[in-house]
Amino acid sequence: MPVQSPTPDTPAPGNGAPTGGPAPYDALLLLSFGGPEGPDDVVPFLENVTRGRGIPRERLKEVGRHYFLFGGVSPINAQNRELLDVLRKDFAEHGLDLPVYWGNRNWAPYLTDTLREISDAGHRRVLVLATSAYASYSGCRQYRENLAAALAVLGEEGRAAPRVDKLRHYFNHPGFVGPMVDSTLAALAALPPEVRDGARLAFCTHSIPTAAADTSGPVAGHGDGGAYVAQHLDTARVVAEAVRAADGVERPWELVYQSRSGAPSVPWLEPDICDHLEQQAADGAPAVVMVPIGFVSDHMEVKYDLDTEAAAKAAELGLPVARAATVGADPRFAAAVRELVLERAATEQGRAPERCALGALGPSHDVCPAGCCPARTPLPAAAGRD
Numbered sequence: 001m002p003v004q005s006p007t008p009d010t011p012a013p014g015n016g017a018p019t020g021g022p023a024p025y026d027a028l029l030l031l032s033f034g035g036p037e038g039p040d041d042v043v044p045f046l047e048n049v050t051r052g053r054g055i056p057r058e059r060l061k062e063v064g065r066h067y068f069l070f071g072g073v074s075p076i077n078a079q080n081r082e083l084l085d086v087l088r089k090d091f092a093e094h095g096l097d098l099p100v101y102w103g104n105r106n107w108a109p110y111l112t113d114t115l116r117e118i119s120d121a122g123h124r125r126v127l128v129l130a131t132s133a134y135a136s137y138s139g140c141r142q143y144r145e146n147l148a149a150a151l152a153v154l155g156e157e158g159r160a161a162p163r164v165d166k167l168r169h170y171f172n173h174p175g176f177v178g179p180m181v182d183s184t185l186a187a188l189a190a191l192p193p194e195v196r197d198g199a200r201l202a203f204c205t206h207s208i209p210t211a212a213a214d215t216s217g218p219v220a221g222h223g224d225g226g227a228y229v230a231q232h233l234d235t236a237r238v239v240a241e242a243v244r245a246a247d248g249v250e251r252p253w254e255l256v257y258q259s260r261s262g263a264p265s266v267p268w269l270e271p272d273i274c275d276h277l278e279q280q281a282a283d284g285a286p287a288v289v290m291v292p293i294g295f296v297s298d299h300m301e302v303k304y305d306l307d308t309e310a311a312a313k314a315a316e317l318g319l320p321v322a323r324a325a326t327v328g329a330d331p332r333f334a335a336a337v338r339e340l341v342l343e344r345a346a347t348e349q350g351r352a353p354e355r356c357a358l359g360a361l362g363p364s365h366d367v368c369p370a371g372c373c374p375a376r377t378p379l380p381a382a383a384g385r386d
């Protein structure tokens, strides 16, 4: 059943959007994780990702195996190319004159190369869309650190380094939540009819060290798990309520984690999805729908950790499962990005645009405050107060 808007009193993307041009911005940069495009890329990619991060050798071998199972190709690059296409199409259809570039943190096209291109094209104010919707060191500050490092390289080369700003976190934007509601309903519809109403919802996201979660975002008022957990719980609640409103069935739901790495002695967010599935089977749950709200596209963490590993666990348990699609290149997400661009441009112009958000937390900050999502070892970061 299609859902136009997750809650009836909230305008769908497209209504009430700020109008006007994108000034002062002259380019949008899609900034993503990057992934290998063939078997020879896998090891150098993993070296890029894990440089200085203390990930055990065994874990790296294991993750390399995940990529090799898929021919050494991560799905993430094709998904970003699709997103670029829908963004450019949406902007063109709505008369938004803003070139869209793409750069990655860990694989080609590399962020530094893209920023060179942006600089050489004469662009001086760039807005950044990261393919990560929530606050955390890994999902926000690390992107900002990589931006600062790339801009520093441009400076050393004598190029003009553009000023970069980052779009606010969009985890609670209707254009992010709406597609997840529809995909959850589609996943429910894919379950055998006799277990559909009894199915439980497992909202999945990347586990991170509890110490990183506790200090994520502007910490004030969030308690254990910081902004990272609070934001995910907010999105999960909105999706669960919209699904109930759409099909009239109240289903138990929980926020669970996946893709843990790092040393076993370091506490990370739990429960893990596989342990959760075991628990659900033991509780007599008739079925589980996995809803990966933590991710923007069906990349490797979704294709391997959920569709391969967690699905195998469920099969072993005899527990029917289905997995909801991520937003990917949904046109509603592209429209949301356009709205966020115009909203931020309006703010920079000194106006006070409407700032669309669902849930209880309200729209996120535009500029990360000092100390937001601190690193273990402080490094320069762009697009924030520090």
Ligand SMILES: CC1=C(CCC(=O)O)c2cc3nc(cc4[nH]c(cc5[nH]c(cc1n2)c(C)c5CCC(=O)O)c(CCC(=O)O)c4C)C(CCC(=O)O)=C3C
Binding pocket: 033, 034, 035, 036, 046, 049, 050, 053, 055, 059, 060, 063, 074, 075, 076, 131, 132, 133, 136, 138, 139, 206, 207, 208, 209, 259, 260, 261, 262, 294, 299, 300, 301
């Ligand atoms: C919060 C978060 C997101 C979501 C936000 C966002 O999207 O940014 C995310 C996304 C992703 N993570 C990805 C891949 C990897 N992440 C790793 C390692 C780590 N991730 C972490 C966190 C996150 N990761 C953390 C705390 C580590 C430990 C090391 C460290 O402290 O830095 C490793 C090393 C091996 C391992 O340990 O698993 C790999 C290969 C890919 C690409 C998938 C593809 O190829 O399709 C994507 C989208």
Ligand SMILES: [Fe+2]
Binding pocket: 206
């Ligand atoms: Fe990761």
